[in-house]
């Protein structure tokens with residue numbers, strides 16, 4: 001089956017105004033997002049995540065390499081059918097109410113007017129805005145704007161959902177709601193490409209993760225494969241007495257092994273990679 005997204009050797013250069021120099025925002029990136037999975041795209045600020053997403057959406061033209069969405073080139077407008085997108089800094093018409101905004105985006109995505117009203121009610125409830133649907137978007141808080149943005153991305157019931165920092169500015173309860181919603185969407189068979197700095201959320205829900213740094217792919221794989229410490233086995237035993245732990249430790253030492261308290265979260269790995277890059281410069 002063709003993957004939801006297939007990126008091969010992607011390069012994106014930006015011209016620096018008033019200079020002949022170029023900035024390479026994405027540098028030879030290759031990755032595949034399988035259908036029905038949640039894929040996390042991580043990296044420090046400016047590492048090329050949003051640029052990659054914009055190429056996938058056909059909003060930016062690649063300088064090199066290829067990018068396909070459901071087997072079609074992302075330069076082909078039809079590749080965007082069935083794709084929902086929440087931008088990192090969504091800008092919405094301030095004078096529309098949340099409901100009107102969803103009607104507007106529903107119309108743009110070709111949603112039948114007859115079914116739209118019910119769908120909008122469901123979506124407002126899904127994102128926790130059922131009581132604010134008739135208020136103007138200009139009066140929404142930052143977190144509410146993210147939620148209406150998420151509803152907007154879902155309006156046409158897309159197969160692929162691209163979320164660029166959906167939890168930015170959302171409180172912890174709201175972030176947990178969004179996490180549950182993403183899990184729900186995956187259970188419905190949708191594919192989700194998620195860009196987030198909320199590493200605990202990414203670790204909990206993503207099937208695979210790519211970590212970018214200065215446009216390049218630093219690591220890619222399942223969360224488990226990225227966070228496991230190679231060459232180490234661990235046996236977790238809770239509530240050991242000090243004596244028992246000491247005797248296990250001396251037994252391990254006799255075998256040339258070492259007892260430690262291993263644990264590396266995705267966050268630890270991310271910080272290690274980001275620091276390594278900082279040291280290089």
Ligand SMILES: Nc1ncnc2c1ncn2[C@@H]1O[C@H](COP(=O)(O)OP(=O)(O)OP(=O)(O)O)[C@@H](O)[C@H]1O
Nearest residue numbers: 014023025043044045046047048049050051052088
């Ligand atoms: N339209 C543009 N013109 C020129 N440079 C750009 C443009 N868009 C992005 N860049 C540059 O490309 C690099 C990658 O930016 P990008 O927005 O993709 O990073 P990001 O990983 O999404 O960062 P963040 O976590 O801050 O959202 C940055 O150096 C940025 O300044």
Ligand SMILES: [Mg+2]
Nearest residue numbers: 049050051088
């Ligand atoms: Mg970004």
